[in-house]
Amino acid sequence: MIDHDQALTLAAMSLDFSLDRSANVQLDEHLRECGECRAALAELRRDAARLAALPPIAPPTWVRGSLGKRRPSNPYMLLAAAAFLVTAAGLAIVVGTRLLDDRTAIVTPSALPTATLEASAAPTQSVVLEPPASFIPVSDLTWDPLTATGGGSGSVQGALSFKGSYITYGADQEGLTWASRSTDGRTWETVTLGLMVSPCPGYVVRPDSSIYAAATDGNQVILTGIESAMDVNPCDTSRAVAWISSDGLTWQRSEGFGAVNGFAEAIFVWAIPDGWETLVTGAGATPTRVWRSTDGLRWTWVSELDPGVSSMISTPVNAAADGTRLMALYNGEVGETIEGLRGGESILRISSDGKGWAPLDVALPFGRRVGASGILPPGRFGRDAWLLVTGADEQQPITWVSADLKSWEQGTFPRDDVASIALTRYGYIATGETLCGAGGTCSTDPVQYLSTDGLRWTEFAAPVGTVMVDGPAGVLAFAGPDFRVWILRPTTS
Amino acid sequence: MDLNIDSEAAVTDPVRLVPGGIGLAGAQTGDAYARHAGEINGFLIRAVRDIEVAADLLADAFTKLLVEERGGRWPDQPRAWLYRVASNLVMSRGRHLQVSNRVDRVLHARERGRVSDSPDVEVLRRERRGDLDQALAKLGLDARTALLLAAQGFDGATIAVTIGRTEVATRTLMCRSRLRLRELLREEDR
Numbered sequence: 001m002i003d004h005d006q007a008l009t010l011a012a013m014s015l016d017f018s019l020d021r022s023a024n025v026q027l028d029e030h031l032r033e034c035g036e037c038r039a040a041l042a043e044l045r046r047d048a049a050r051l052a053a054l055p056p057i058a059p060p061t062w063v064r065g066s067l068g069k070r071r072p073s074n075p076y077m078l079l080a081a082a083a084f085l086v087t088a089a090g091l092a093i094v095v096g097t098r099l100l101d102d103r104t105a106i107v108t109p110s111a112l113p114t115a116t117l118e119a120s121a122a123p124t125q126s127v128v129l130e131p132p133a134s135f136i137p138v139s140d141l142t143w144d145p146l147t148a149t150g151g152g153s154g155s156v157q158g159a160l161s162f163k164g165s166y167i168t169y170g171a172d173q174e175g176l177t178w179a180s181r182s183t184d185g186r187t188w189e190t191v192t193l194g195l196m197v198s199p200c201p202g203y204v205v206r207p208d209s210s211i212y213a214a215a216t217d218g219n220q221v222i223l224t225g226i227e228s229a230m231d232v233n234p235c236d237t238s239r240a241v242a243w244i245s246s247d248g249l250t251w252q253r254s255e256g257f258g259a260v261n262g263f264a265e266a267i268f269v270w271a272i273p274d275g276w277e278t279l280v281t282g283a284g285a286t287p288t289r290v291w292r293s294t295d296g297l298r299w300t301w302v303s304e305l306d307p308g309v310s311s312m313i314s315t316p317v318n319a320a321a322d323g324t325r326l327m328a329l330y331n332g333e334v335g336e337t338i339e340g341l342r343g344g345e346s347i348l349r350i351s352s353d354g355k356g357w358a359p360l361d362v363a364l365p366f367g368r369r370v371g372a373s374g375i376l377p378p379g380r381f382g383r384d385a386w387l388l389v390t391g392a393d394e395q396q397p398i399t400w401v402s403a404d405l406k407s408w409e410q411g412t413f414p415r416d417d418v419a420s421i422a423l424t425r426y427g428y429i430a431t432g433e434t435l436c437g438a439g440g441t442c443s444t445d446p447v448q449y450l451s452t453d454g455l456r457w458t459e460f461a462a463p464v465g466t467v468m469v470d471g472p473a474g475v476l477a478f479a480g481p482d483f484r485v486w487i488l489r490p491t492t493s
Numbered sequence: 494m495d496l497n498i499d500s501e502a503a504v505t506d507p508v509r510l511v512p513g514g515i516g517l518a519g520a521q522t523g524d525a526y527a528r529h530a531g532e533i534n535g536f537l538i539r540a541v542r543d544i545e546v547a548a549d550l551l552a553d554a555f556t557k558l559l560v561e562e563r564g565g566r567w568p569d570q571p572r573a574w575l576y577r578v579a580s581n582l583v584m585s586r587g588r589h590l591q592v593s594n595r596v597d598r599v600l601h602a603r604e605r606g607r608v609s610d611s612p613d614v615e616v617l618r619r620e621r622r623g624d625l626d627q628a629l630a631k632l633g634l635d636a637r638t639a640l641l642l643a644a645q646g647f648d649g650a651t652i653a654v655t656i657g658r659t660e661v662a663t664r665t666l667m668c669r670s671r672l673r674l675r676e677l678l679r680e681e682d683r
Binding site: 008009012013015016017040044045047048051052054055056057058060062063064195208209210226237238261262263414458 | 524526530531532534535538539544548551552555567625633641642643644645646648649650652658659660662664665666667668669671674675678
């Protein structure tokens with residue numbers, strides 16, 4: 001016999017999803033005996049009916065006139081796509097400095113699931129290449145096709161490089177997550193990650209997770225996201241999860257963690273000198289927490305953002321190899337002040353240990369926020385400065401550069417949006433786009449820009465994809481659902 | 494240290510009032526606009542809670558539909574297709590950068606008569622004072638979007654695909670959101 005809470009959960013669930021037979025029977029039995037739960041179900045139905053009765057609202061007249069005169073673009077979406085890209089560029093920064101890290105080998109807990117490439121795959125030898133100590137000067141850059149396809153199917157969400165190989169990750173059309181590895185950008189070996197959780201009794205096997213972020217410390221690569229929790233009661237809630245690998249082919253899945261009231265997702269992850277940290281958000285007003293792990297498998301939370309800081313606030317985080325963490329908070333809630341941060345305000349916070357987050361003495365203009373991929377730490381290719389990319393509605397992006405996080409220089413990005421940005425051996429490469437608005441006559445074609453200082457940007461090519469990564473064979477880009485791989489060819493000066 | 498820049502110089506103010514727009518090749522899109530723009534605009538406003546942002550997203554969604562029409566790829570179910578695109582636009586901006594605060598500019602725009610040119614805005618104002626809207630505002634963007642999609646008649650599996658989550662995660666999200674909404678409405682009643 002189920003209790004009240006379980007009955008309420010099933011009742012709420014039944015409004016949108018078919019319950020399996022057993023759950024239906026249990027709910028019916030409970031409702032027969034429980035007038036309070038019958039009343040609660042009726043209230044839930046009334047709420048649903050009220051929502052359904054909300055009237056249409058005529059749009060402003062300009063909208064219809066604008067159709068076909070504007071390029072369908074959304075700066076937020078473009079920057080969102082770039083999140084994974086900078087995960088590749090920004091978090092891979094530690095690669096060069098930590099290639100010789102002598103961390104203890106991972107001990108594999110037998111209870112934790114592992115995904116391995118089929119044995120038939122040819123073994124690949126990792127060649128660890130030292131990244132250039134400084135940017136390679138070039139007079140021009142062009143993209144050449146490298147291979148027609150590679151890795152998993154569906155879309156490439158992000159990429160990074162470690163130990164002489166490229167790692168890409170994504171999800172196929174069914175939502176099945178995967179990770180793929182290549183040493184040369186041409187030959188890819190793919191491992192499915194999204195079927196590592198045993199389904200609840202009576203459930204069919206289906207994709208069980210989503211990947212949101214990735215990082216590397218040079219020795220290992222870690223992915224974080226959300227998974228279905230099938231081993232708890234009630235079955236089928238959601239929680240944060242990580243996958244970790246030392247070679248990109250064999251992946252261990254962490255224990256699920258972070259769930260408050262049955263929901264959590266790990267949306268950013270970064271390497272620290274003695275392990276990993278990830279930012280976990282929950283549903284509604286659940287506090288956002290920083291979780292830490294030494295092995296990527298078992299996690300404990302080390303700090304909690306202000307009680308009011310929940311998933312309603314955007315909180316991109318990144319870290320430098322020395323353990324300095326930088327977090328950008330932006331309150332996007334219309335008209336609401338949360339923990340002293342008015343809607344539309346941004347602040348930066350710094351931490352040396354992941355526990356205490358002190359405000360940084362930088363005031364970003366009202367309405368301007370750091371994008372999900374907008375924090376690029378120093379440390380690779382001789383870069384000793386942090387780069388921040390901020391956007392604002394109907395204003396051009398601003399890039400901010402600082403070596404000490406005290407004194408900042410700023411540059412205006414030449415287009416309306418930064419769709420993606422990566423730190424490469426040639427400098428920062430950013431994909432820019434112009435939003436013409438209705439009736440605009442400007443060119444809306446995305447263009448890529450190169451900058452060696454993060455402040456001045458030189459146009460060089462039409463982009464071929466928004467996910468880019470610098471690795472052993474060069475700078476690669478991945479174009480769309482067919483996963484076509486392109487390589488950046490320099491013309492040296 | 495203050496890094497305020499000269500924002501005036503950087504502002505781009507796209508011209509929006511353009512006659513025409515949907516050309517001969519956009520007849521189906523025009524029909525779809527007439528049928529669905531109001532309901533999808535209502536969905537977008539309630540999801541992102543900003544009239545201007547919603548209008549921008551609505552324009553993006555219908556422009557994408559126009560592109561599909563011109564490319565000979567008219568969707569089998571344009572209403573569902575539009576909701577999916579609109580939801581993706583909402584969720585994409587919500588997940589990584591959250592809804593921007595444009596209240597001040599909306600108010601300024603209203604003063605200039607650019608936004609509040611629809612009698613429906615008064616409906617919206619009344620709605621904003623209601624308990625249901627207040628409760629919706631307290632839900633997360635993803636939860637709000639999922640419930641609003643359900644209110645438009647989409648089933649859970651379709652909503653999962655639409656908002657880009659697994660069915661499992663969507664089930665949990667929606668279940669908790671409905672219970673949370675009830676709790677908030679009950680608090681409003683007290």
